[in-house]
Amino acid sequence: MALLWRNVSYPRALAVSLALVLAVVLLYGGLTSTTAFGAYNSAWDGASDLRDLADDQDSEAILAQNTTAYADHDPNETVSVVLSPDESYGQTDARRVESFIREGGTLVVAEDFGKESNALLADVGAQARFDGRLLRDEHNYDTAPTLPLADNLTNHPYTEGVDQLTLNRGTPIEPGNATVLATTTNYSYVDANLNGQLDESETMRQYPVATVEQLGAGEVVAVGDPSLFINAMLEREGNRQFARNLLAAHDTRLVDVSHLETLPPLVRAQFALQDSSLLQAGVGLSLVVLVAYLTNVTSLAGAIRRRLTPGSVDSPLDADALGDPFAAADRSSVERWIHERHPDWDPERVGRVTDSVINETAEGGTDD
Incomplete structure (x- = not known):
């Protein structure tokens, strides 16, 4: 060595x-990704821990890059999580999601101030809506009034073992006919003008922040804060257990990133490779060709070095002419040797192999 x-x-x-x-x-x-709520973002604002949590539930989390993925799994055994989508789902995508729910699937939508989630809820026929204004609580909070605690919980499988939920700049939910799962305390209020204080036009009362409602054979869960599921907030009391309850109730777990983020390049390439047998064959063939080429070049370079090294049984050169056995080989001799054995090679390829042999010989490379 x-x-x-x-x-x-x-x-x-x-x-x-x-x-x-x-x-x-x-x-x-x-x-990796730097997108907020991104499934491959391991920073404080990413959702990589949520993806890992889904993986820990005895089955792998499935990233849905397209809403066609909803039809690939049994709705009765599947939950899909949508975190603050950036783009509208549109009629076609919304119909696929609605069909998934009405056939028995569970959709979890978490939002704070975006508009696309309310549009999705309306398109699938759900009653709940996100208020879209900032929720504060000056008395019952985690580290700041913008991190209010919701400790009024309804007895439900999704809230089992959960004492409270901790929000981070969340928003209330207008439940409509939905069942309320969690509300804030009587000291919370909506900071409509974002001045950081309770004004005369703002009222302290309990606000719903999580709901569930039946829709056909399935259900829709609305959570008034996507940050509840990010890496930093899953460490807060109650949040991880709540997320675990939502995931553990189903055998298949989709993380819907179809309208949220662009996946990291290598992850996107991995999924493309998995989905295309033709691409798999092409990559495999390319690797075989590459290995064969490198093996051929390496063998040729070794043969040339042996041919040109004084003292070798294969060497036609005089040792006194080359002097030091590790000195640089004569370029014209190397090119001539290569051309005699590979007359079909173009000058550029001969030149590349010649440079490699001369450099390695000059640096003392051997085959021993």
Whole structure:
């Protein structure tokens, strides 16, 4: 091992080290996301812990990049989570989601100030609506009034083992005919003008922040704060258990990112590869060709070095003419040797292999 490292030049070692660092950086960037509520965002505002929590429930979480995924699973055994979508679902996508719910599926929609979630609820026929204004509580909060505690919980399987929910800049829910799962205390109010204080036009009272309602054979759960499910907030009391209850009640768990985020490049490539047998065959064939090419070039370079190294049984060269056995080989001799054995190679390819052989010979490379 020590002899191996002695034969490696410092410039080459530095180049290899930089290449490894770059590869790690590109790999990390290709597998992670910085999108808020992103399933591959491991920062405080990401939802990677929610994806891991779904994986911990004896089955893998499935990322739905398209609403067609709803038809691929048994609705009666499936829950889908939608966190503050950025884009409208549109009629076609909304019909797919509605069909999923009415056939027995469970849809969890979490929102604070966006408009697309209310449009989705209306399109699927749900009654609950997100108020869209900031909820505060000056008396019963976590670290600030904008992190109010909801400790009035209805007895329900989704609230089993949950003492309270902790919101982070959440919004109330107008339940309509939905069953209220959790409400804030009597000290909470809607800060309509966002001035950070209770005004005469603002009233303190309990506000619903989580609801559930039947829709056909399925149900819709509305949560007035998508932040409840992000990495930082899942550590707050009650939030993780509430999320676990929603997921554990179903065998299949979809995380609907179809209208939320662009997946990291390598993750997107992985899903594309999984979905296309033709692409799998193409990648496999490319790898075989690449390995064959590298093997051929490596074998050829080794043969040339042996041919040109004084003292080798294959060498036609005089040792006195080359001097030091680790000195750079004569370029014209290398090119001539390659051309004699591969007359079909173009000059550019001959030049690349010649450069590789000369550089390795000059640095002391051997096949021993």
